[in-house]
Amino acid sequence: MTHTAELPDFGADRTLFFIFGATGDLARRKLFPAIYSLFREGKLSERFAVIGLARRPRTNEQFRDDVKHSIEEFARYKSEKDHNWEQFAEHFHYMSLDINKLEQFQQLKTVAEQLDAKFDIGGNRLFYLALAPELFGSVSYNLRDGGLLETEGWRRLVIEKPFGYDLPSAEKLNEQIRQVFQEEEVYRIDHYLGKEMVQNIEVVRFANAFFEPLWNNKYIANIQITLSETVGVEERGGYYDHAGALRDMGQNHMLQMITMMAMEPPSRMEPEDIRDEKVKVLRSLRVFHSPEEVARHVVRGQYDTGEMKGKPVPGYRDEEGVPDDSATETYFAAKVFVDNFRWAGVPFYIRTGKRLPVKTTEVVVEFKNMPDNVYFSRKTKLEPNLLVFRVNPTEGIYLKMNAKQPGSQWGIVPIAMDFCQSCEVGINTPEAYERLLYDAARGDSTYFTRWDEVALAWRFVDRIESAWRDHSSELHRYPAGTWGPDAAQQLLAEDGFKWWPVNGQLEGEVVWATPVTSK
DSSP, rough: OOOTTTSSOOOOOEEEEEETTSSSSSSSIIIHHHHHHHHHTSOSSSEEEEEEEEEEEHHHHHHHHHHHHHHHHHSOGGGGGGGTTTHHTTTTTEOOOOOTTEEEEHHHHHHHHHHHHHOOOOOOOOHHHHHOOGGGHHHHHHHHTTTTTTTSSSSEEESSOOOOSSHHHHHHHHHHHHTTTTTGGGGEEOGGGGGHHHHHHHHHHHHHHTGGGGTTTEEEEEEEEEEEOOOOOGGHHHTTHHHHHHIIIIIIIIHHHHHHHHHHOOOSSSSSHHHHHHHHHHHBBOOOOSHHHHHHHEEEEEEEEEEEEEEEOOOGGGGGTTOTTTOOOOEEEEEBBOTTTTTTTTTEEEEEEEEEESSSSEEEEEEEEOTTTTTTTHHHHOOOOEEEEHHHHSEEEEEEEEEETTOSSOEEEEEEEEEHHHHGGGSSSOOHHHHHHHHHTTOTTSBBOOOHHHHHHHHHHHHHHHHHHHHHHOOEEETTTTTHHHHHHHHHTTTTTTOOOOOOOOOTTOOOSSSOOOO
């Protein structure tokens, strides 16, 4: 749900951005294009500046060329069509910085004060740490000791995942940051919360009278969340082997999407009220008390050799930087329960993995079917109604229902009402990082994760990791290019369900209904 209309203008057009890791991939692919799009759309006025910070030596001119190349390659708007490019580029400054040297932070303070005065920014400072998490604490200390927090304006710290490796490391990291910044000044990014259709989940739920009364265990049979990737670990084998799918995707993206689906309506449309409801969901997650419970509810897998688009690909253990005997999971599926009044007994099935057939993120809500012994059910097999949120790469909402087949007496077929938002808006759909950077500059923390959310998510995940580590639970191998191990299918089959197809037409569907569009 977008809250920009309700919130006062906190000064998004008066921000000094400090981009630590300015020569890295994240800045090049996401941050610079996001800032440019905000500027092109009038969400940043002339009163802003960006200081790029990294160890690599660069001149201001070289840095601005780097920014222009990143925008030409990755931005929604192209710089060659912008007659004011030089005016925009003037706001970018570069400084080579060793984050372990306090005296360089003191030099950075001088540069920041000069840019603040030049562009009339008013002392508002946003520090974006596109760095490894173990560096967050030392950077925070040097920002404080270097005098960079001594301004009349606001200061905010934006940090990327992963926030720690487990709960103890996350607690240590949080303690370091909190010695410098208050919790309300810390913005922990999970870029999935910036995606259009993830935010649209709240609107569909709370703005439509015919959904909210059905959004409970009386009418919903199960909810399925799929986040699949076609790529392997590529050059990240060394890093990934110390993380795995559960830490890389489960602790943040997957659990956050469960909270969006399961949260109660907030009492007020304020950031803290919304995040309070998400925390209640995490507190209600059913805890796995034993390795046996973990084994019954969680499947872990690792991709083997296989084919992707007709070409052979190596198995995980054959990837560069991965040990020959690695037991790190590249796939996991789980059956999760939210034990509260609304959701008691409804399974939330989640799955994520690498080297799967398609790249997609979807949420499928399967409603309870009609009784087998009444009216149409006695004459034909009825399929359950489905509501699907298509998050990526296609953005849209899909509703499957049953209707009479034309020309038949009793023929009933599933039909689709399919709204494709990305088809309507096209390439100019705002990127997740644009929304999140804009929100951070405005002081809207709705779609950033609070510390208690992070801690509760780690507590849930750590129990699973502990069971895997200490009791050598089975690691299922699956061929690359398939939908994971057979055990993941059995996880649903034992409850009488199945994984619904994703990223396209559902099986058995007859698409003769007129598509729903916004026109």
